[in-house]
Amino acid sequence: MKTIGDTDDVDGNAGDVCAGGTAFLLEEFLPYEMAVTAGRVSRLFARRYEAAFGLSVAEWRVLAVVGRFGTITPSTVAERTDMDKVKVSRAAASLVAANLLDQGPAPHDGRARLLRLTRKGRVVHDGIMPLALELEAQLAAGMSEQEWTMLRRCLRRLQGHLRTLDDPAPRRRRDGPHAAED
Numbered sequence: 001m002k003t004i005g006d007t008d009d010v011d012g013n014a015g016d017v018c019a020g021g022t023a024f025l026l027e028e029f030l031p032y033e034m035a036v037t038a039g040r041v042s043r044l045f046a047r048r049y050e051a052a053f054g055l056s057v058a059e060w061r062v063l064a065v066v067g068r069f070g071t072i073t074p075s076t077v078a079e080r081t082d083m084d085k086v087k088v089s090r091a092a093a094s095l096v097a098a099n100l101l102d103q104g105p106a107p108h109d110g111r112a113r114l115l116r117l118t119r120k121g122r123v124v125h126d127g128i129m130p131l132a133l134e135l136e137a138q139l140a141a142g143m144s145e146q147e148w149t150m151l152r153r154c155l156r157r158l159q160g161h162l163r164t165l166d167d168p169a170p171r172r173r174r175d176g177p178h179a180a181e182d
Helices: 030-053 057-069 074-081 085-097 119-140 145-165
Strands: 101-106 109-117
Touching: 030 057, 030 119, 057 074, 057 085, 057 101, 057 109, 057 119, 074 085, 074 109, 085 101, 109 119
Parallel strands: none
Antiparallel strands: 101 109
């Protein structure tokens, strides 16, 4: 982060300054950098999947998870992909309409639905996985093998840490009705 006086602004306007005199630079804010990078990667993959298979990113993720686990509920797909249930539902409906997935009732719960690949879905799944691996290799080519390994290790560690920060258990109330909303 830059401090006041380090600004490149010719007018001397320090811009958005945080407590302690530190300028806030969105482009150097890690969550922003990660979101921009993830968005660019998703768009790259989306263009390739759309061109090769006519699939959106959400559809390919659903297809990948169903292909891996065989038979799975949409709720479990949402959990495994960290996607919104509505997005999973729409992607699954599109894949069912395209005859890539079958959807039927779960034997243990008449309300629950189970997803599984059709034969056509298996062919598409088996065709898309090499493309996904090729795209990942193209991303990795921008770094040394050691950097790529470290990036993957750091991302997994950060994801684990985020799970502890994002614990859905309600926090105890302290000192009034809004104290838990700090």
